[in-house]
Amino acid sequence: MPDALAVQGLSMSFSGLKAVDDLSFRVAQGSVCGLIGPNGAGKSTILNCLTRITTPDAGHVEALGFDLLAEPIHRLPERGVMRTFQNLELFTDLSAVDNVAMGCAARLRAGWTAELLGLPASRRATRAAYATADAALAELGLSEIRDRRVADLPFGTQKQVELARALVAEPRLLMMDEPAAGMNHTESTELGRVIRRLGAEHGITILLVEHDMGLVMSACDRIIVVVQGRLIAEGTPQEIRANHKVIEAYLGEGEA
Amino acid sequence: MNWLPLLLSGLAVGSIYALIGLSLVIINKATHVVNFAQGEIGMFGTFIALSVLSATGLPVFVVLVLSFPIGFLIGALLEIVFIKPVASGPPLNVLIVTLGLFFMFNSLAGIIWGFDPYRFPALFPTAPIAVGGAAVSPTSLGIIVITLLVMAALYVFFEHTRYGTAMRAASMNPFAARLMGIRVGVVATVSWGLAAGLSVMSGILIAPLTFVDQQMMLAIILKGFAGAILGGFASLPGAAIGCLLLGVMEAFVGAYVDNTIKDSFAFVLIIVVLMVRPQGLFTKALKRKV
Numbered sequence: 001m002p003d004a005l006a007v008q009g010l011s012m013s014f015s016g017l018k019a020v021d022d023l024s025f026r027v028a029q030g031s032v033c034g035l036i037g038p039n040g041a042g043k044s045t046i047l048n049c050l051t052r053i054t055t056p057d058a059g060h061v062e063a064l065g066f067d068l069l070a071e072p073i074h075r076l077p078e079r080g081v082m083r084t085f086q087n088l089e090l091f092t093d094l095s096a097v098d099n100v101a102m103g104c105a106a107r108l109r110a111g112w113t114a115e116l117l118g119l120p121a122s123r124r125a126t127r128a129a130y131a132t133a134d135a136a137l138a139e140l141g142l143s144e145i146r147d148r149r150v151a152d153l154p155f156g157t158q159k160q161v162e163l164a165r166a167l168v169a170e171p172r173l174l175m176m177d178e179p180a181a182g183m184n185h186t187e188s189t190e191l192g193r194v195i196r197r198l199g200a201e202h203g204i205t206i207l208l209v210e211h212d213m214g215l216v217m218s219a220c221d222r223i224i225v226v227v228q229g230r231l232i233a234e235g236t237p238q239e240i241r242a243n244h245k246v247i248e249a250y251l252g253e254g255e256a
Numbered sequence: 257m258n259w260l261p262l263l264l265s266g267l268a269v270g271s272i273y274a275l276i277g278l279s280l281v282i283i284n285k286a287t288h289v290v291n292f293a294q295g296e297i298g299m300f301g302t303f304i305a306l307s308v309l310s311a312t313g314l315p316v317f318v319v320l321v322l323s324f325p326i327g328f329l330i331g332a333l334l335e336i337v338f339i340k341p342v343a344s345g346p347p348l349n350v351l352i353v354t355l356g357l358f359f360m361f362n363s364l365a366g367i368i369w370g371f372d373p374y375r376f377p378a379l380f381p382t383a384p385i386a387v388g389g390a391a392v393s394p395t396s397l398g399i400i401v402i403t404l405l406v407m408a409a410l411y412v413f414f415e416h417t418r419y420g421t422a423m424r425a426a427s428m429n430p431f432a433a434r435l436m437g438i439r440v441g442v443v444a445t446v447s448w449g450l451a452a453g454l455s456v457m458s459g460i461l462i463a464p465l466t467f468v469d470q471q472m473m474l475a476i477i478l479k480g481f482a483g484a485i486l487g488g489f490a491s492l493p494g495a496a497i498g499c500l501l502l503g504v505m506e507a508f509v510g511a512y513v514d515n516t517i518k519d520s521f522a523f524v525l526i527i528v529v530l531m532v533r534p535q536g537l538f539t540k541a542l543k544r545k546v
């Protein structure tokens with residue numbers, strides 16, 4: 001299977017601190033890849049580099065067949081790349097459905113002149129965007145919070161709204177930064193099912209950063225482990241579970 | 257019933273403030289500065305409208321309708337030429353540029369049209385009409401109605417169209433908006449266009465009552481700014497209501513207390529209000545910007 005994501009020699013440092021250190025890995029098309037590591041390992045920084053939020057000091061990234069680091073951030077959705085955030089980047093004062101509908105901004109675009117003048121093309125695009133948003137909210141079981149201001153929702157629910165917003169963009173490569181944070185066990189189990197389905201049914205390639213090991217082990221095809229910005233292990237969940245370097249890294253951090 | 261004409265003339269003046277106040281808030285949401293040149297853009301656009309009027313002989317109402325697209329173009333162009341190049345720097349740099357635009361338009365108007373005041377033809381009949389036993393000025397009514405229509409259109413645009421919602425989204429979280437593919441740069445240009453369109457409309461609405469000259473918007477931008485802060489600079493409806501309230505207060509203080517203190521009275525009241533409610537009268541609570 002071809003790779004949806006090929007990262008080569010990625011490095012990023014913050015005033016001397018090497019947050020990402022000569023990192024290389026590949027993610028196969030349609031697979032779910034876990035990215036784990038202790039706190040401060042550089043996982044979020046990696047996602048930021050891969051979504052053009054920070055520009056790495058060095059490295060080459062090919063995503064879905066194009067040179068990702070050559071694209072400006074606003075072109076990523078039409079290129080098929082989307083993400084969610086560890087600490088939420090929602091439009092806080094907008095309702096849930098408005099937030100999700102914004103995820104279609106790139107895909108269902110009528111051109112801003114058509115939008116400003118309220119031409120029929122823009123009204124059709126708007127209707128389609130809201131229909132898509134409603135369907136995504138329904139799929140994640142969020143229909144009843146449709147019109148609530150997102151800032152008033154619990155953290156876990158906001159995370160799901162953010163996931164819905166990413167999904168309506170119809171990404172082919174989706175990166176999630178700790179989607180299960182703030183969720184209880186039932187919710188994270190359900191999230192695991194959603195993630196598996198996205199990979200299996202829709203062919204979406206997923207890069208999943210997550211501390212909930214139950215979720216990572218059950219949802220991922222492969223897992224890569226990063227410590228201090230460096231790749232220390234890579235393999236199937238079984239292999240990772242048995243890898244003593246990984247166990248050491250986590251025990252050293254005082255977590256299991 | 258002598259309070260009715262007073263109320264209406266207060267609301268009419270407040271409407272003029274509101275159009276300017278709204279344009280200040282719209283630009284602030286997009287560019288995070290107060291655009292000092294907002295009044296001068298209105299003044300300059302009014303001069304252009306007057307020139308169009310005398311060159312073409314179009315009906316004055318057509319020119320009023322045209323004032324919005326004329327203003328839109330001026331504002332959008334200004335944003336592209338003068339604001340974008342400094343937008344990535346600190347907000348103070350942008351603020352200085354808007355001050356520069358203030359003086360630029362002020363002198364430019366003097367160079368092009370001279371320094372003598374011009375008369376602007378009346379938009380509405382001048383003879384008062386009787387409403388419930390009181391004599392009411394059609395001009396006041398006309399200004400109020402037009403402003404309310406503009407506000408309703410703005411409300412529908414920002415709350416019920418996707419582009420308006422995207423503009424609000426871009427103002428709340430430009431970073432996430434970019435990641436959704438929203439062109440935050442275009443949003444800023446459109447915001448400047450909208451704001452300038454509103455300012456030129458306010459200039460044309462007030463022009464028949466005052467005169468058209470370089471100084472025509474000086475007091476109005478200060479009052480529009482003050483009224484917007486009184487109502488709450490973070491919210492468009494709040495700012496609009498604050499401006500209307502300021503106009504009415506001025507009218508009543510001018511009539512019942514003393515005409516010479518009405519300007520200072522308004523500002524004293526605003527300062528007192530802001531001591532009690534720093535977020536303005538009609539905004540829920542002070543929120544940190546994202």
Ligand SMILES: Nc1ncnc2c1ncn2[C@@H]1O[C@H](COP(=O)(O)OP(=O)(O)OP(=O)(O)O)[C@@H](O)[C@H]1O
Pocket residue numbers: 014017019037038039040041042043044045046086
């Ligand atoms: N903008 C920044 N400026 C300076 N240092 C940063 C910045 N962002 C991250 N870092 C540092 O880079 C390292 C990696 O941080 P990062 O957030 O990527 O870790 P993480 O693996 O996502 O951790 P967590 O599991 O806690 O989310 C940390 O030491 C962090 O302090």
Ligand SMILES: [Mg+2]
Pocket residue numbers: 043044045086177
């Ligand atoms: Mg992180």
